[in-house]
Amino acid sequence: GAGVSQSPSNKVTEKGKDVELRCDPISGHTALYWYRQSLGQGLEFLIYFQGNSAPDKSGLPSDRFSAERTGGSVSTLTIQRTQQEDSAVYLCASSLTAGVRGPDTQYFGPGTRLTVL
């Protein structure tokens, strides 16, 4: 079946511009996560959605970052007034459930490489 898809695969923008990154999770997966990975670094958690519950935004680095998930499926991560330090690969993952009562596997999309000039 189809995996997690993300678009665009690459995005180059100028400092100060806004960008939107899209994630389409695996069909039927209720949990969706955004991470980012800077060059040579591990993955950094950003935000997590589970069903209709309020999202866990504890990883968002600043108020320039926001995300929404419409209809429990597609998610958009928006970065306003981009800065050079925002340059990274933004990865989306989904899982069947949140794993609150047990473990669950997160499947990652191919990522969006964001470059802020």
Add this chain to the structure above:
Amino acid sequence: QKEVEQNSGPLSVPEGAIASLNCTYSDRGSQSFFWYRQYSGKSPELIMSIYSNGDKEDGRFTAQLNKASQYVSLLIRDSQPSDSATYLCAPRRTGTASKLTFGTGTRLQVTL
């Protein structure tokens, strides 16, 4: 102290040898532990998960967990050049949000 610590490597092993990848974590509430493999320029893929103390084997891979020592490892037997990648350790609390906390990963190089 970092939440998850891994030796960044590169760890170089000859083809056919055993590769041993180690990870320590600081959160004693961690209950689930995941090993992801990430090829250069690609997204992470899950290769092993372990939840109980002891060993868990899956093909050439064995995960080892010691919660008392806050230590988890991954052994790769009969290492192949295709195993060359970065291996990310990710512990997670169960019963709270499912976000994973990743280490920076260990880069493994399997040489011919």
